[in-house]
Amino acid sequence: MNRRKAIFRISVAGAAIIGAAGGYKWFSMRKTPNLDLLSENINLLSALAETIIPKTDTPGAAEAGVGKYIYVMIRDCTEKTEQNNFIDGLLDLQAYTFGKYAKGYEKCDADQQEQVLEHFESAGNRLSSGIIxxxxxxxxxxxxxxxxxxxxxxxxxxxxxxxxxxxxxxxxPGSYHGCVTLAPGQKAWATN
Incomplete structure (x- = not known):
């Protein structure tokens, strides 16, 4: 076989593989999301939120009802692509946690939960800057x-x-002050 034909066939096969992978990714992003999975995992969503904002001298995210908030926002206010990204990420998180610790995320201790979220944060930050x-x-x-x-x-x-x-x-609130220095330990402001 001559070299030109071999190179042509290899490039056609490579293009077909890339096209198939791109088509699969496009299909997985555009499919109807399994929102029932979210409603079954509100406790997991609360545990994830509690890891991000834990209870200290102020209430934590789980106590504030953030798990239900995340469920409603994903279900009602998020585009289909991001719904699928979130649900796929939730499934990946469950599989990663079971694979690494042989138990669910909710049953892991605080250090293990932080390690799991750090893993997913670094995975999400790959290629997240610049034009790409x-x-x-x-x-x-x-x-x-x-x-x-x-x-x-x-x-x-x-x-x-x-x-x-x-x-x-x-x-x-009182009058507007554009640049105010905060005293040590002073909280930020929330207004109605």
């Missing part, structure tokens, strides 16, 4: 950990416990 990151974000959506973290913080600080106990709540 912008293209990835636009066409493939945010990563599992990015979605989890943003909904956790948003849900916590918009809850009553987060706004009144974690922030210095002022029902009727």
């Amino acid at each position: 990151g912008k293209v990835k974000h636009k066409y493939l959506g945010r990563s599992f950990f990015s979605i989890l973290k943003s909904y956790t913080v948003e849900g916590y600080f918009t809850s009553e416990a987060g706004a009144t106990k974690a922030l210095a709540y002022s029902h009727v």
Whole structure:
């Protein structure tokens, strides 16, 4: 066989493999998400949120009801691509936790839970900066950990416990001061 034919056949086979992989990824992102899986795992969502914002002298994310908030936001306010990214990430997290610790995420201790989330944070941050990151974000959506973290913080600080106990709540704020230095230990402000 001559060299040109061999190179042509190898390049055609490579293009076919890349096309098939891209088609599978496109199909997996556009499929109807299994939202029942989320409703069955609200306790897992609460445990994940509690790892991100744990209970200290202020209430934690689980106490503020962030797990249910994440479920509602994913179900009602998130695009199909990101719903699939989140559900696939949740399944990957469960498989990773069972594979590494032989138990579910909720049954792991605090250090193990942090290690699991650090793994998924670093996996989500790969190729997330620059032009490649912008293209990835636009066409493939945010990563599992990015979605989890943003909904956790948003849900916590918009809850009553987060706004009144974690922030210095002022029902009727005073005048606007654009640049105010905070005293050591002073909380940020939340307004109605």
